[in-house]
Amino acid sequence: MYIFDIDGTLLNTIDSISFHLNETLKKYELGAIPREKVLEFVGNGPRVLIGKTLDYVGFSGDEILKEEIYNRYNEAYDNDPLYLTKPFEGIKKALDTLKENGEIIAAFSNKPDETSNRVLKSIFGEKYFDYILGYREDYKRKPSPEGIMIIANHFDVPFSDILYFGDSEVDMKCGRNASIFTVGCSWGFRKREVLEKENPDVIIDSPREITSIKRI
Numbered sequence: 001m002y003i004f005d006i007d008g009t010l011l012n013t014i015d016s017i018s019f020h021l022n023e024t025l026k027k028y029e030l031g032a033i034p035r036e037k038v039l040e041f042v043g044n045g046p047r048v049l050i051g052k053t054l055d056y057v058g059f060s061g062d063e064i065l066k067e068e069i070y071n072r073y074n075e076a077y078d079n080d081p082l083y084l085t086k087p088f089e090g091i092k093k094a095l096d097t098l099k100e101n102g103e104i105i106a107a108f109s110n111k112p113d114e115t116s117n118r119v120l121k122s123i124f125g126e127k128y129f130d131y132i133l134g135y136r137e138d139y140k141r142k143p144s145p146e147g148i149m150i151i152a153n154h155f156d157v158p159f160s161d162i163l164y165f166g167d168s169e170v171d172m173k174c175g176r177n178a179s180i181f182t183v184g185c186s187w188g189f190r191k192r193e194v195l196e197k198e199n200p201d202v203i204i205d206s207p208r209e210i211t212s213i214k215r216i
Contacts, residue, residue, distance in 0.1 A: 001157045002098055002210075003148065006109035006116055006134075007042060008167035008188030010091055011123070014039055015084040017077065021053060024073040028065075031057045039189045043168040045110040045141055046074055078112070081119050088187055090207035092124070097211045106131040106151050110141050110170070131155070142170050145178035163213065172198030181215055 007013045018038045025032060033053050041052040050070045059066065098105055107129050109116045116134030131151050139146040152159060164175040167188020172195060175182025184195035184203035195203050202213060 001104040001106065001152070001155060001162045003106045003108050003151060003162060003164045005166035005168070005171050005185075005188075006107050006111055006120065008190070009165055009171075009185050010087060010107060011085055011119065012088055013081075013085050013119075014042070014189060016081065017042060017049075019084060020077040020080070021049070021073060024069060024076055025053070025057060027072065028069055030054075030059060033057060042189055043110070043170045045135060046070070046077070046112075074112075078115050081115050082122055085119065085123070087123060088207055094207045094210040095124075095128075101211075104130045104155055104157065106133070108142075108147050108151060108164075109134045111135065143173035143177055145174060148174065148178040148180065163215075165210070167195075169194055169198050172200045175200065183210075183213060 004010050014035065018033075018035050021038060022032045033056055037056055041049050047070060050066075050073055054066060054069065095105055107116065107120055111134050113134035113136045117132045120129060120132050131154060133147050133151055135141055139150060148162070148164065152162060159178060159180050162180045163183060164171070164178070164180050165183045165185055166172060166175065167185045168190050172182055172184060176198070182200040184198070184200040186192040186195060186203055186205045187207070192203060192205075201215070204210065204213070
């Protein structure tokens, strides 16, 4: 079984996130946040993203206003998550090869579950992925391994048969917490040296390498 993170691994969503984030900040007369900072702040879900963003722009409002900004960003992004979003070059071809080889492919994200399903099904097709799991309130976010367990149990697949792909330190920790073969993807939202510090089983630099990974 192959399980993939979504943002930064399957899909390049950073321009979409940046757009909706800065449009939300503009409505509250807050300064814009540069793309490189958005890259740094994503990975732990929208609440952490908003918290770090507001700290960066020097937000001095109360918790009620902070929650309003969080909800407004979520509404804006969830209303149009496909804007400026596209698969990374070579991803579709790699996934097609896995499917042709009879592999189970799943997607797992800290992005909300409904949005994760809507985006992937819109871009790849309704039944392309065998399972899509975004964040839900009945399990803990990554780096907790609970989502991996949900997917593995659904297919009754042993953890020794799973390869997990992600682009962030959160993903690497999640894979290690689940004790599964973990692959760092350096084409995503983190630099290679960030992934190296988390000691994944292997790091790859292109989606073309997905189908030729040799387990250590």
